[in-house]
Amino acid sequence: MNVLGVWDGHDSGAALLVDGLLRCALNEERFTRRKLEIRFPSRSIAACLSSAGLEPGHVDVVAVSTSDPAKTLGRWWPASKERHYAVRRRAVRPGALASLTRAAKYRITEWSPGRISTALSRMALRRELANHGLAHARLQIVDHHEAHAAAAAWASGxxxxxxxxxxxxxxxxxxxxxxxxxxxxxxxxxxxxxxxxxxxxxxxxxxxxxxxxxxxxxxxxxxxxxxxxxxxxxxxxxxxxxxxxxxxxxxxxxxxxxxxxxxxxxxxxxxxxxxxxxxxxxxxxxxxxxxxxxxxxxxxxxxxxxxxxxxxxxxxxxxxxxxxxxxxxxxGDGGLPVGAATVAAVGLGSPVKLDLADLGLGPAYDDEAILTAIRDAGFEPTRVADPAGRVADLLESGRIVLWFQGGMEYGPRALGHRSVLARPDLVGVRDRLNLVLKRRVWYQPFCPSMLESEGPRLLADWTGSRNRAMTMAYEVLPEHRDRLAGVISVDGTCRPQFVADGERSAFAAVLHQARRRWGAGVVLNTSMNIHGEPLVCSPAEALDVFRRSGADALAIGGYCLEPAGRVAGLAVAQGTTHS
CATH class of the missing domain: 3.30.420.40 (ATPase, nucleotide binding domain)
Structure with a gap:
């Protein structure tokens, strides 16, 4: 039973369940490079099928969320949602009738689906799916909030x-x-x-x-x-x-x-x-x-x-x-494909297991592909025997390192696959990262990734690590706030990723190195992208961000790039800590 979940609205994307197991899930923005893409997720669908070695003809069911009049209008008149997207992202000016169109937009989105809107959505979707070789598949339209609820219920454990x-x-x-x-x-x-x-x-x-x-x-x-x-x-x-x-x-x-x-x-x-x-x-x-x-x-x-x-x-x-x-x-709505596919699969009697312990559900690249990209970008490839050890050396000295390993993360957070890493205790490094590389507002804090065993030691309100993927705020104990000065808000809270101590990954190895070197198995971890752009997907995109960002090094697969002439990271002695 191959069930393809599709969402063709805000943060469009696709997900694939094969016999109830989640094989792939990703969002269209990572391919089009338009943040929170609204177009039909053609490339996401192709990537999902490719990951499982399937052709379009192998898909049994396509589950798509939402059939209210506003969504149906966007399916029949794509220019309307494209205009709204451009205005919302400040790409074009609103125009003289902006207040009227905005009011109309909010009124229409409040309307419930009916027989007409559902039938029209089905017609538009059938036409689009036929263009992707999916005309044969059964089409199921899933209620918007049922899709949200199903994703949470079946993934919760x-x-x-x-x-x-x-x-x-x-x-x-x-x-x-x-x-x-x-x-x-x-x-x-x-x-x-x-x-x-x-x-x-x-x-x-x-x-x-x-x-x-x-x-x-x-x-x-x-x-x-x-x-x-x-x-x-x-x-x-x-x-x-x-x-x-x-x-x-x-x-x-x-x-x-x-x-x-x-x-x-x-x-x-x-x-x-x-x-x-x-x-x-x-x-x-x-x-x-x-x-x-x-x-x-x-x-x-x-x-x-x-x-x-x-x-x-x-x-x-x-x-x-x-x-x-x-x-x-x-x-958010980018998660609807997983929920829609879950609803459809359960309805057909397929036992669903959403194991999201590892969210690296997107494309991965072997060292051969990475080496080709490095050479094409004009960098000198330097292979390292111990990437985690070399990165820990760089972080210890106050450097900022781009980290590209394994499959691309599913969802809005970088979780040690497409990340920017730095020491968590140096405010000077945090400020350089914010102003030079990420280019975002000064008051928005960065997040920590930490070993799970650090939770009860560092956090005042530790209640377990069910939420591993930066989806929950925790209060840092006052006596440990200097250790996490670069990753906490002014109110003393942080939004951590928890990594199991026994996880056998290069990213977990960096965290173990961190505990030995600066007394806490914690690093600053933010997404590998320039502000306003989506998280990177491919090696070429990682190399492009490296070129434009001013980061000190890029650890990508088995290679670590540290070009001569890069601005050196701030020395440990220069980093000020939270007072």
């Missing part, structure tokens, strides 16, 4: 749990609560699209002159720099509530921006961000509390774009009513 999805909107809904038991999902509550916590935060992001659907993490980071405002004095908290497992807003999403703008006028940007962040935290916890009460299941699996807010998911994890929490690693 829980036998039974409460599943919560919190998204912008899709198929007429913005959030759902389901009970997962005996390999089946049962929805028990749903929030309408007009009352969306995700749309609320999108409006906040836009009002702060950031890109909605992309820069919400910056809003969360900016909130840490505000003077705290008591909840009783926070006017935004009155705009969103939870009643018996359903999110309720005082005004529909399409009409909420004006209310928010009137409030924003009275506050500094960081205070406005703080107040909005508190809304996300409070509403997420209230929804989780109601969800566990409604299902009677104290373990929780989360998915949907809003749960990328790691501060909010931390609050959920620490609730008394909650026994354990799992966040699906690709929680």
């Amino acid at each position: 829980f036998d039974a749990c409460t599943v919560i999805t919190i998204d912008g909107l899709g198929d007429g809904l913005s959030a759902t609560i389901s009970a997962f038991r005996d390999g089946a999902l049962e929805r028990v509550a749903a929030s309408p699209a007009r009352s969306s916590l995700g749309v609320f935060f999108e409006h906040v992001t836009s009002l702060l002159n950031m890109r909605e659907l992309e820069d919400e993490g910056k809003v969360m980071a900016l909130a840490d720099y505000a003077a705290p405002i008591p909840d009783a004095a926070n006017p935004l908290l009155a705009l969103v509530d939870v009643r018996d497992g359903v999110i309720v807003t005082t005004r529909p999403g399409h009409a909420l921006k004006g209310t928010l703008a009137a409030i924003q006028w009275q506050y500094a940007n960081e205070q406005f961000a703080y107040m909005a962040q508190r809304v996300v935290e409070r509403v997420s916890c209230a929804l989780a509390r109601d969800a566990v009460r409604l299902t009677g299941l104290p373990r929780v699996a989360l998915s949907g774009g809003v749960v990328s807010n790691v501060k909010a998911t931390r609050h959920v994890r620490l609730m008394r009513d909650i026994e354990d929490v799992y966040v699906f690693p690709h929680m």
